[in-house]
Amino acid sequence: MAENSTGGESLLFLTDEQLRKGIEAMFFAYRGFTADPDRILEGMDYGRAHHRAIHFVHRSPGTTVGNLLAILGVTKQSLNRVLRTLFDDGLVEARVGKKDKRERHLFLTEKGRALERELSDAQRARMRAAYRAAGPQAVQGFRTVLEAMMDPELRQQYQGLKEGRQ
């Protein structure tokens, strides 16, 4: 790994200046990344926190509250406030666990799936445009660097999701 095609392993990409550019790239790109869903959400009574919950419930239907807490990295009180509104509005439903009745397994309702689709269509559209413009090789590098930037536990979450474990 880390072999490049420019040959010669010049380490110029590790200068503070290059790193600063990377940092700013993350900052500006993240703004774009969240802009489209945010735009859809505003006006509805929801925010980014609802989007995240919906995203991961969609991604892992039947996931438990505890799982979601670990993935989102917030307190249960914070998540609960969000989940409650999603329950009340009929976007998410919770089913008591069959094996362990303390657990609540979370699922999107049809209405929830509709909103999820709207949000992720918008977000994917931007991502797709970026991917297309950058090309597959760049995308590969993009994912590699992002993965290396994650905290180890978060990386596990990510890879777990990536492999479809759950």
Added chain:
Amino acid sequence: MAENSTGGESLLFLTDEQLRKGIEAMFFAYRGFTADPDRILEGMDYGRAHHRAIHFVHRSPGTTVGNLLAILGVTKQSLNRVLRTLFDDGLVEARVGKKDKRERHLFLTEKGRALERELSDAQRARMRAAYRAAGPQAVQGFRTVLEAMMDPELRQQYQGLKEGRQ
């Protein structure tokens, strides 16, 4: 550009599944990206908003309040709350413009530079580790995709900064 080594331009990297992975990679990586500075800031009376202000004042010494507003994309009331504490604590100073006396040009004080260094050292350390692990080619792709993800105006800001324009 966009030529891949797998040959044949398969468009598999544009599937919804691949895009979803990219989206989650952004989510988890951004958490890592902000984790170290956040850790330093907590306990001090500052937060991420202060970090951002300090970063861009450091990056563009003498920048005006209006410039900063455009870069950060927040309201002046929001920025002002942050800047006021930074003035009061002697981390940032404002000098009245020579040409246009309505403008305030912002500079870090020595104390401000010290905090900036501490924060960006931490952030760069993680970025450097990720870059090193991923290699120069991946870094190139990383930057390309991020740039393509930005909103056009933000991309201008980014490129302006990138080129050192001001």
Added chain:
DNA sequence: TTGGAATGTCAACAAGGCTGACGTAAGTTC
């Protein structure tokens, strides 16, 4: 049966966004 796990909930608080309104100084334009 008892301890701990999974969950919900109440209350209070903080950071950091936002809008709206208003004020002041200083450029700019007619």
Added chain:
DNA sequence: GAACTTACGTCAGCCTTGTTGACATTCCAA
């Protein structure tokens, strides 16, 4: 020189989303 506009500051109030702490319930597991 008057009138308009720009750059900036500030007060007040609101919202979202995060936090801690405390407490209740249900249920699994030893």
